[in-house]
Amino acid sequence: MEETKTKVPLIKPFLPPLGEVLPYLQQIWETRILTNGGPLHEELERALCDYLGVKFISLFSSGSLALMIALKALDLKGEVITTPFTFPATLQGILWNNLQPVFADIDPNDLNIHPEAVEKAITPRTCAILPVHVFGIPCDVEMIHRLARKHNLRVIYDAAHSFGVRINGDSVCRYGDLSVMSFHATKVFNTFEGGAVVCHDEMTKKRIDALKNNGIDARYRIAGSGINAKMSEFQAAVGLCQLKYVNGIIDHQKAAVSKYRELLTGINGLSMLQEREEYALNYSFLPVIVDALQFGASRDELHDFLECENIVTRKYFSPLVCDSGEVAGGETGLLPVARKMAADILCIPVFHDITRQQISAVTAAINRFHQSRRKRAQKVINNGN
Numbered sequence: 001m002e003e004t005k006t007k008v009p010l011i012k013p014f015l016p017p018l019g020e021v022l023p024y025l026q027q028i029w030e031t032r033i034l035t036n037g038g039p040l041h042e043e044l045e046r047a048l049c050d051y052l053g054v055k056f057i058s059l060f061s062s063g064s065l066a067l068m069i070a071l072k073a074l075d076l077k078g079e080v081i082t083t084p085f086t087f088p089a090t091l092q093g094i095l096w097n098n099l100q101p102v103f104a105d106i107d108p109n110d111l112n113i114h115p116e117a118v119e120k121a122i123t124p125r126t127c128a129i130l131p132v133h134v135f136g137i138p139c140d141v142e143m144i145h146r147l148a149r150k151h152n153l154r155v156i157y158d159a160a161h162s163f164g165v166r167i168n169g170d171s172v173c174r175y176g177d178l179s180v181m182s183f184h185a186t187k188v189f190n191t192f193e194g195g196a197v198v199c200h201d202e203m204t205k206k207r208i209d210a211l212k213n214n215g216i217d218a219r220y221r222i223a224g225s226g227i228n229a230k231m232s233e234f235q236a237a238v239g240l241c242q243l244k245y246v247n248g249i250i251d252h253q254k255a256a257v258s259k260y261r262e263l264l265t266g267i268n269g270l271s272m273l274q275e276r277e278e279y280a281l282n283y284s285f286l287p288v289i290v291d292a293l294q295f296g297a298s299r300d301e302l303h304d305f306l307e308c309e310n311i312v313t314r315k316y317f318s319p320l321v322c323d324s325g326e327v328a329g330g331e332t333g334l335l336p337v338a339r340k341m342a343a344d345i346l347c348i349p350v351f352h353d354i355t356r357q358q359i360s361a362v363t364a365a366i367n368r369f370h371q372s373r374r375k376r377a378q379k380v381i382n383n384g385n
Contacts, residue, residue: 008358010312012351013185014249016241024237033233036213040236047243052164052171054198056205059236060212063160063182063195065229067093069211070178070197071128072225073204074154078127082158083113084322085338086132089182090158091321094130102126103322103332110273111135111287111341115143121333122147128154133172135285135316135347136161137273141175156180159198163189164250166280173198183239188253188282188352189246191235249352253283256354260286263363267370269295286350287316289341296373299344302366309365312349318342 024040033039041059048057060066071080071093080094084103094101104117111134118129129148131139139157148155157175159165160182165172173179183194199205210217215226264270269291275281290299297305299315306313320342322332348362 007310008312008349008354008362009351010314010347010349011186012353013190014188014242014245014352016238016245020241021237024240025234028233028237035230035232037209037230038233038236040233040240041231044231044236044239044243047240048196051243051246052173052198054171054173056199056202058197058199058205058208058212059231060195060197060229061231061235062193062229063180063184064089064092065212065227066182066195066197067156067158067180068096069208069227069229070156070180071097071099071130072211073197073208074128074156074177076127076154078125079123080128080130081113081118081121081126082130083132083134083338084320084332084335085111085134085317085341086158086321087160087317088321088325089160090130090132091325091327093158095326099127100125101322101327103335103338105333105335106134106338106341107140108337108341110137110139111345112137112139113144114337115140115147118144119147122151122153126151126153128156130156130158131176132158132160133162133165135273135287136163136165136282138162138165138167138172138279141167141172145175160184160195161187161284162282163187163284164246164280164282168278169280171198174200178204183235186284188249188284189239189242191231191239191242194231194235194239250282252352252354253350254281256350256359257283257286259356259359260348260350260363263359264288264366267295267367269293270366270370283350285316285347287345287347289344290346291344295370296376297369299346302369303346305369306348306362306365311362311365314347315342316345316347318345 079100079102081102104121107114113131155176157179159179179198181196183191210223211226212229215224217223271289292298
């Protein structure tokens with residue numbers, strides 16, 4: 001057990017060298033500009049537009065607040081179709097805007113909301129679709145776009161996991177009316193806490209900027225209801241330092257996922273999602289799917305075993321958001337695929353500096369558990385005979 005003695009975390013936040021952050025702190029101390037769209041905030045907005053290949057971006061103190069304001073900015077009323085297979089913040093953004101969530105089932109091939117399920121869920125009260133690029137894997141953006149045009153709906157993408165993700169070379173954030181990103185510590189690009197809304201025109205950006213500043217616009221007029229959701233200069237400073245390392249982080253995590261694929265191939269009952277050539281992913285999460293019958297144990301049993309081996313994993317996303325909080329017990333449909341995936345998915349460790357030794361430790365532990373269960377099952381069969 002020596003190889004798994006040291007804890008292997010699920011995710012490990014990247015931090016830039018402290019020496020690179022200190023000059024920005026010196027600037028903040030000298031200018032005494034701490035927030036309210038200061039120079040570092042403006043610099044980070046420009047840098048992110050360049051990196052992502054988008055025209056307009058508005059920075060936020062968190063991804064959750066960014067999503068709340070994105071929905072508010074579009075003046076929505078009625079029902080919003082979304083996925084049950086997501087982090088609670090997706091649902092909370094809908095509820096905070098007094099909108100009614102409607103859950104559509106997911107596609108087992110990419111774990112994203114299924115366009116056919118979306119179309120079946122559309123009613124006269126539907127005002128928008130809120131798909132999630134789950135684990136940074138793009139949704140079927142073309143089909144969702146066609147549905148939105150056909151039924152005159154707005155599309156807001158929850159792109160919390162999708163920093164740097166591209167479809168045929170274009171940022172995934174260029175799709176839909178708005179895209180919302182998270183810069184939380186667990187993401188490939190982080191500002192400790194933080195987030196952003198990507199939009200496509202200046203007027204929308206001005207409205208979003210006012211809403212995140214207590215409804216106060218650039219001329220100090222009250223533009224409507226709002227909230228304080230501004231990113232601070234310190235967060236922006238961290239972001240400016242982080243940005244130069246993002247490509248290296250993604251490359252390292254891509255190599256780690258490739259190694260996992262090599263080592264986990266051939267384990268009966270354990271599968272991984274297939275990648276598509278047109279997608280450039282960021283490899284921020286690595287889900288594996290456990291078929292209990294073939295694997296010889298359930299996802300929960302594997303999770304508990306790895307925990308005893310000091311390997312951190314997560315059951316993302318279990319329970320489904322439709323089964324908890326204010327919407328629990330409401331009409332959600334059967335959602336068979338989402339429910340099966342919530343019972344079978346396990347995210348295993350991947351982060352910016354994960355080592356070959358750590359990957360080997362994780363895969364060896366999974367294989368060891370699998371083999372022990374197979375032997376036990378065979379013993380039961382033999383005793384039965």
